[in-house]
Amino acid sequence: xxxxxxxxxxxxxxxxxxxxxxxxxxxxxxxxxxxxxxxxxxxxxxxxxxxxxxxxxxxxxxxxxxxxxxxxxxxxxxxxxxxxxxxxxxxxxxxxxxxxxxxxxxxxxxxxxxxxxxxxxxxxxxxxxxxxxxxxxxxxxxxxxxxxxxxxxxxxxxxxxxxxxxxxxxxxxxxxxxxxxxxxxxxxxxxxxxxxxxxxxxxxxxxxxxxxxxxxxxxxxxxxxxxxxxxxxxxxxxxxxxxxxxxxxxxxxxxxxxxxxxxxxxxxxxxxxxxxxxxxxxxxxxxx
Amino acid sequence: xxxxxxxxxxxxxxxxxxxxxxxxxxxxxxxxxxxxxxxxxxxxxxxxxxxxxxxxxxxxxxxxxxxxxxxxxxxxxxxxxxxxxxxxxxxxxxxxxxxxxxxxxxxxxxxxxxxxxxxxxxxxxxxxxxxxxxxxxxxxxxxxxxxxxxxxxxxxxxxxxxxxxxxxxxxxxxxxxxxxxxxxxxxxxxxxxxxxxxxxxxxxxxxxxxxxxxxxxxxxxxxxxxxxxxxxxxxxxxxxxxxxxxxxxxxxxxxxxxxxxxxxxxxxxxxxxxxxxxxxxxxxxxxxxxxxxx
Ligand SMILES: Nc1ncnc2c1ncn2[C@@H]1O[C@H](COP(=O)(O)OP(=O)(O)O)[C@@H](O)[C@H]1O
Ligand SMILES: [Mg+2]
Numbered sequence: 249x250x251x252x253x254x255x256x257x258x259x260x261x262x263x264x265x266x267x268x269x270x271x272x273x274x275x276x277x278x279x280x281x282x283x284x285x286x287x288x289x290x291x292x293x294x295x296x297x298x299x300x301x302x303x304x305x306x307x308x309x310x311x312x313x314x315x316x317x318x319x320x321x322x323x324x325x326x327x328x329x330x331x332x333x334x335x336x337x338x339x340x341x342x343x344x345x346x347x348x349x350x351x352x353x354x355x356x357x358x359x360x361x362x363x364x365x366x367x368x369x370x371x372x373x374x375x376x377x378x379x380x381x382x383x384x385x386x387x388x389x390x391x392x393x394x395x396x397x398x399x400x401x402x403x404x405x406x407x408x409x410x411x412x413x414x415x416x417x418x419x420x421x422x423x424x425x426x427x428x429x430x431x432x433x434x435x436x437x438x439x440x441x442x443x444x445x446x447x448x449x450x451x452x453x454x455x456x457x458x459x460x461x462x463x464x465x466x467x468x469x470x471x472x473x474x475x476x477x478x479x480x481x482x483x484x485x486x487x488x489x490x491x492x493x494x495x496x497x498x499x500x501x502x503x504x505x506x507x508x509x510x511x512x513x514x515x516x517x518x519x520x521x522x523x524x525x526x527x528x529x530x531x532x533x534x535x536x
Numbered sequence: 537x538x539x540x541x542x543x544x545x546x547x548x549x550x551x552x553x554x555x556x557x558x559x560x561x562x563x564x565x566x567x568x569x570x571x572x573x574x575x576x577x578x579x580x581x582x583x584x585x586x587x588x589x590x591x592x593x594x595x596x597x598x599x600x601x602x603x604x605x606x607x608x609x610x611x612x613x614x615x616x617x618x619x620x621x622x623x624x625x626x627x628x629x630x631x632x633x634x635x636x637x638x639x640x641x642x643x644x645x646x647x648x649x650x651x652x653x654x655x656x657x658x659x660x661x662x663x664x665x666x667x668x669x670x671x672x673x674x675x676x677x678x679x680x681x682x683x684x685x686x687x688x689x690x691x692x693x694x695x696x697x698x699x700x701x702x703x704x705x706x707x708x709x710x711x712x713x714x715x716x717x718x719x720x721x722x723x724x725x726x727x728x729x730x731x732x733x734x735x736x737x738x739x740x741x742x743x744x745x746x747x748x749x750x751x752x753x754x755x756x757x758x759x760x761x762x763x764x765x766x767x768x769x770x771x772x773x774x775x776x777x778x779x780x781x782x783x784x785x786x787x788x789x790x791x792x793x794x795x796x797x798x799x800x801x802x803x804x805x806x807x808x809x810x811x812x813x814x815x816x817x818x819x820x821x822x823x824x825x826x827x828x829x830x
Contacts, residue, residue: 311721329724341718345740345816354736358726386816 257284258442259308259410264317265467266303277303279467280317285444290436292445292453294499295463295471296508301446302338304468305414308444309333321410331359334403336413340395342387348374348394349383352402359406366405373401377431393424397431404435411436411443417452426484429455433481454495455482462502471502607787615787616794622776623795630772631799633689633761634754637696638803641753644697645704646746652705653712666705674699675763682768692764692772699760700753707749711742747811754807758800773799 266278277300285291293301306312308319310330319326334355342351349370356366374380377397387395396416403411417425429452436443436456447453453460454476462471476495478486486492503509589609595601596608603611616623652659674695681691715738723733765774773796780788 306721309721309725311724329721331725331727333725335722335725337718337722339716339718341716341722343719343737343740345743355726357736358723358728358732 256286258287258289258322259285259444260320260323261304261308262317262320264304264307264314264319266300266307266312267315276467278307278314279469281468281470282317283461283470283473285442287442288440290441290443290445290456290458291461292447292457292459293461293463294447294450294453295468296465296503297448299463299466300468301463302414305412305444305446309335309412330410332409334406334408334411336396336399336403336411336416338415338418340387340392340399342395342398344387347384347386348379348390348398351387351398352405355402355405361406370401370405373404373435374398376435377401378427391424393420393428396420397428400428400432400435404439407439409442411441411445413443413445415446415448418448425449425452430484432456437481450496450499451487453499454478454492455487460495460499462499464506465508471506472498474498604784604786607790611787612790612794615785616791619788619791623773623791626771626773626776626792627795627799630761630765630774630796631803633692633696633764633772634757634799634803636689636693637700637760638754638757640693640697641701641704641757642750645701645749645753646708648701649705649708649712652709666702670702674760678763678767681764687768687770691768692761695764695767696757696760699763700757703749703752703756704746705749707745707752708742711745711749712738714745715741743815747807747815750807750811751804754803755800758796758803762796 261284262282264278264281265276268275268277281304283291293304295301303312307314308326310319310326310328313327321330321332343354346354349367352370352373353363353366356363356370371380371383374383374397377400379394379397379401382390382394387398390398396419400413400416403413417428420428433456435441445453445456457476460474460476462474463469464471474495478491478495500509504511592606593609596606596611601608607615648662652663677698678691678695681694685691685694719737719741720733723737728736761772762774762777765772766778769775769778773792777789777792780786780792
């Protein structure tokens with residue numbers, strides 16, 4: 249906050265790389281990733297699966313160490329699991345033997361929060377995501393979307409400085425996703441929350457973010473950072489506007505150029521296409 | 537997972553008026569379906585058993601099978617009645633051996649599993665030994681225990697323990713290891729220490745698996761106690777079986793087998809009851825009918 253050179257950034261990711269050593273040799277998951285995040289900013293990462301998005305988030309959470317580079321939060325280097333965060337994983341990671349409320353209260357118990365206040369707040373949060381009346385249900389009595397909502401409430405009950413989410417809606421159907429994206433926007437903007445959000449959905453990223461960081465295929469590095477200048481609060485109808493489409497298109501074209509997405513063309517076109525852009529073909533083969 | 541497990545019960549059948557019905561009505565019907573299912577799971581096996589007994593009784597009378605070969609069920613019941621005092625007395629002795637053997641299995645097995653889970657070098661040293669030790673036929677070790685520990689309670693308890701502790705160790709170790717990485721990550725992000733993580737997350741997470749081990753263990757303990765009594769018994773149901781055998785009193789032999797079976801089932805059910813008290817309802821179903829849900 250005081251003497252740090254990195255202007256006023258809240259989160260500072262600097263030259264981050266991660267190499268996993270596996271039985272089949274070394275896997276470079278992240279390569280030289282640097283970016284900063286301001287307080288109150290919503291940043292999304294989009295990229296193909298396997299490009300190191302989860303790895304990046306886990307390193308940012310202090311849960312796994314980087315191979316090189318560093319993470320700073322408020323000017324301080326992260327070298328242990330951060331407890332100033334709320335984290336949401338791709339799966340809800342609920343405890344089967346605790347009710348919806350009990351699962352949220354685990355966070356409160358761990359932090360020795362006042363029980364009564366926390367419980368009231370947990371109920372409030374559940375109501376916000378449309379789950380009032382489900383407080384005493386066990387996870388197996390809830391649908392996938394409901395479970396993920398509970399896990400979001402668990403990540404918010406302690407008013408964390410930083411919300412980290414790893415493809416939280418990845419396993420849900422489109423309609424449920426839309427609803428949860430709206431819920432999330434409401435929760436985050438109400439609290440002016442700083443959030444790092446990982447997704448493979450272009451629409452989700454554009455809809456929620458102040459900035460979208462597009463990742464390259466493995467080893468993941470930053471391809472482009474896109475400022476999303478759509479007004480807030482964003483509405484579902486906004487997804488049909490030309491501005492929204494332009495942002496989506498920009499990301500889509502990056503994916504096409506990197507061979508993350510491939511369009512199938514007729515034979516003649518394909519050949520000329522390959523000749524015109526040999527780098528494209530090379531990337532395609534390395535991506536496999 | 538649970539959706540697929542429930543679907544055969546919850547899915548509206550064809551022509552079922554559940555569809556479009558009020559929530560309360562549907563719930564009532566669902567509950568009735570479950571009850572019908574439960575009743576069925578009791579009625580069918582009992583019906584089957586009664587049928588078998590009737591056929592057995594009829595065959596024994598019709599073909600006048602000699603009683604020393606195969607006594608009729610009625611003869612067995614009569615033998616149980618006239619020998620009830622002995623049966624109860626010997627059952628108590630055997631139960632004591634089983635329970636002590638089982639308690640020892642849990643007392644040694646759970647800490648051993650913990651050590652295996654928490655301390656890698658120990659796991660490396662002990663695990664292979666433990667698994668290969670299971671290749672030793674424990675019945676063959678029984679005479680050795682007689683030599684070492686005499687004819688009292690001790691060798692029976694030890695044999696029961698020897699047979700029964702392995703499933704406790706394996707299931708506990710497996711249950712502890714089967715924790716998703718995300719749950720550990722979650723605990724760390726909440727600032728939970730290792731101790732609290734263990735008691736709030738890891739141990740409860742392993743409980744269904746531990747209980748599955750305990751259920752196997754208690755049935756093994758019954759076998760162990762009886763083997764001990766066979767080899768060096770001066771009492772107990774196993775010893776009674778030997779005596780009945782020597783006297784060609786096949787009806788008493790069967791009576792002893794029935795007593796052992798009842799004992800085994802009751803002990804098994806007691807573990808199931810403890811499980812029900814400790815775990816939330818659905819986890820119990822998952823543990824006992826786990827095979828069907830996948
Ligand atoms: N614990 C690990 N050990 C070895 N390799 C890993 C590990 N975690 C991830 N990887 C590898 O690192 C790459 C990036 O993984 P991940 O961060 O999960 O990507 P994403 O979340 O973008 O799909 C993948 O190729 C994956 O196989
Ligand atoms: Mg991932």
